Amino acid sequence: MTQNPNELLELAQKVGNRLLETGLTVCAAESCTGGLLMSNLTDVPGSSAYALGGVVSYSNQAKMQLVAVQKATLVAHGAVSEPTAREMAIGVRALFRADIGVSVTGIAGPGGGTPEKPVGLVYVGCAWGNEKVNVVEYRWESDRAGNKKHSVIAGLNAILAAIEDLII
Amino acid sequence: MTQNPNELLELAQKVGNRLLETGLTVCAAESCTGGLLMSNLTDVPGSSAYALGGVVSYSNQAKMQLVAVQKATLVAHGAVSEPTAREMAIGVRALFRADIGVSVTGIAGPGGGTPEKPVGLVYVGCAWGNEKVNVVEYRWESDRAGNKKHSVIAGLNAILAAIEDLII
Numbered sequence: 208m209t210q211n212p213n214e215l216l217e218l219a220q221k222v223g224n225r226l227l228e229t230g231l232t233v234c235a236a237e238s239c240t241g242g243l244l245m246s247n248l249t250d251v252p253g254s255s256a257y258a259l260g261g262v263v264s265y266s267n268q269a270k271m272q273l274v275a276v277q278k279a280t281l282v283a284h285g286a287v288s289e290p291t292a293r294e295m296a297i298g299v300r301a302l303f304r305a306d307i308g309v310s311v312t313g314i315a316g317p318g319g320g321t322p323e324k325p326v327g328l329v330y331v332g333c334a335w336g337n338e339k340v341n342v343v344e345y346r347w348e349s350d351r352a353g354n355k356k357h358s359v360i361a362g363l364n365a366i367l368a369a370i371e372d373l374i375i
Numbered sequence: 376m377t378q379n380p381n382e383l384l385e386l387a388q389k390v391g392n393r394l395l396e397t398g399l400t401v402c403a404a405e406s407c408t409g410g411l412l413m414s415n416l417t418d419v420p421g422s423s424a425y426a427l428g429g430v431v432s433y434s435n436q437a438k439m440q441l442v443a444v445q446k447a448t449l450v451a452h453g454a455v456s457e458p459t460a461r462e463m464a465i466g467v468r469a470l471f472r473a474d475i476g477v478s479v480t481g482i483a484g485p486g487g488g489t490p491e492k493p494v495g496l497v498y499v500g501c502a503w504g505n506e507k508v509n510v511v512e513y514r515w516e517s518d519r520a521g522n523k524k525h526s527v528i529a530g531l532n533a534i535l536a537a538i539e540d541l542i543i
Binding site: 235237240241242243244245246248249250252253254255258259260261262263264265266268269272273302303316317318352355 | 423440
């Protein structure tokens with residue numbers, strides 16, 4: 208984990224500046240980060256101009272009810288999977304009618320890991336534009352707090368990438 | 376602001392232990408804390424047993440759409456008000472069908488303050504039991520990060536109070 212204590216705030220500020228410059232809006236569906244991504248986004252004064260809100264869909268019920276993850280997806284692939292992250296990003300973007308929807312689902316640890324899906328496995332999804340979606344798989348090797356922080360950074364960078372794609 | 380860096384985690388652990396002991400569940404609707412309350416609740420390993428999820432209802436649209444705050448309430452009292460905090464707590468509890476619903480709405484600053492509603496004004500609501508609701512008004516005098524942290528602590532303590540009332 209990085210040693211710069213201001214790294215998250217600086218990155219959130221960078222994301223915020225780009226959103227302000229472009230007039231784009233963002234929202235988030237979070238599982239293992241538990242709201243930390245949206246909290247960091249809104250650590251920036253004035254972020255209400257572009258941060259519409261978020262959902263902490265910790266339970267499977269919340270994933271289905273709030274951000275329209277299909278039950279079949281959860282049954283076939285599990286809550287921590289590429290397809291679930293994809294549907295969370297699409298679903299939260301539709302829910303908030305935002306330009307960009309970001310999602311995080313993973314296993315922060317220390318419990319909950321399996322040989323197939325170990326602690327630190329996290330999927331970060333992003334939906335934007337005309338049905339564009341990107342999901343990246345990460346395998347962090349930190350503790351619970353570190354895995355959450357790494358995932359937030361990945362989510363913020365996913366927003367930056369979506370902004371750059373949208374303004375081409 | 377307190378100088379104990381582990382205060383939040385220790386308080387979240389205390390809340391988590393009480394929720395585990397009592398089998399109760401919790402959810403949160405957050406505005407000015409931006410997800411930080413739920414993130415702190417879920418910093419505790421195993422918190423998925425009792426933390427069903429949350430909503431970051433940063434915009435008025437999100438407050439109405441997701442946690443059923445009435446437009447008339449927002450018009451008459453504003454987003455940062457006792458009635459809005461009350462409806463957010465009731466609304467999020469219903470949304471997640473949780474035993475306890477906690478809400479936070481306020482002005483974290485540095486912008487957004489008025490003489491009537493200054494920076495640091497925060498309402499923390501809690502809904503539980505048979506239509507029980509409590510809302511407390513706070514006037515923090517810290518910076519944005521400090522006002523968010525104070526509000527999270529107040530929200531966690533509101534959950535503790537609701538637990539104790541529920542198990543009488």
